[in-house]
Amino acid sequence: MKNRTKLPNVYLGVILFLIYLPIVLVVVYSFNENRISTMWSGFSLRWYETLFRDRAMFEALVNSIVLGLSSSLAAAVIGTLGAVGFTKIQARTKNVVEYISMLPMMTPEIILGMVFLAFFSLLGLPFGMTTLIIAHTAFCIPYVYMLVKARLVGLDKSLPEAARDLGASEARVFFDITLPLIAPAIASGMLLSFAMSFDDVIISLFVTGVNVNTLPLKVYTSLKTGITPEINALCTLMLAFTVLAVAASALSSRKKAEGLLLGMGHVCPCFPSYLRAQRAKQQN
Secondary structure, eight states, rough: OHHHHHHHHHHHHHHIIIIIIHHHHHHHHHBBBSSSSSSSOOBBOOOHHHHHTTTTHHHHHHHHHHHHHHHHHHHHHHHHHHHHHHHHHTTTHHHHHHHTHHHHHHSOOOHHHHHHHHHHHHHHSSSHHHOOOOHHHHHHHHHHHHHHHHHHTTTTHHHHHHHHHHOHHHHHIIIIIIIIHHHHHHHHHHHHHHHHHHHHOOOHHHHOOOOSSOHHHHHHGGHHHHHOHHHHHHHHHHHHHHHHHHHHHHHHTHHHHHHHHHHHHHOOOOOHHHHHHHHOOOOH
């Protein structure tokens, strides 16, 4: 007799009630004609028009996109190089250094914000986009490092070894074999870093300048006067963009195997047959 449990149904009900029901309400009330969000008075696109005419909100959005792209790209480069380097060394202090590099991910953001504020003040750096990019990059590096390192640990060691046996240089092994294999992890790290940077409030609040405003800070200051349908419209647009981005990422992940095979073929035309022979030899 099969064991039946209601826990999955309870879990699904809690998720639908606590997460998706508020999302649906925000989307619905973004089309509310009344300025009071809790009172429905008719369908209208008035608040979307108001949102698109808000120049300050548009500038904050551009700043957040520039900040997210810059910090995620820098974090991807530094985190990937760190993960590749640490997987190749066997030093006694390796675990200690790795633990220290993961501390920003476990430290409360308010502490990081105060630390960056004091650090930039001691250096005499003017607060603005530069300090935002530096702080967000340092905050996002551990996320990229963690994902890329996990991918490198599970990497099939026979692939780069076979390429070296066929005469490929270390640089070509990395760019044609290792990099295509860890590319999904790098992309995931960049997406996670972009999301963490884009919606950050605490660190940005400490290190931003007078003339630089990000979208989360703009929304935070706007909410002090109460929730308006304009904020609901902004949330709806960002939700639609997120759904499209996730769908595009899912479609692109299906094609990564084709790119990997092409990369292997560039190393040597006989690479696939050689690899099959090596694996058959190991099994026997």
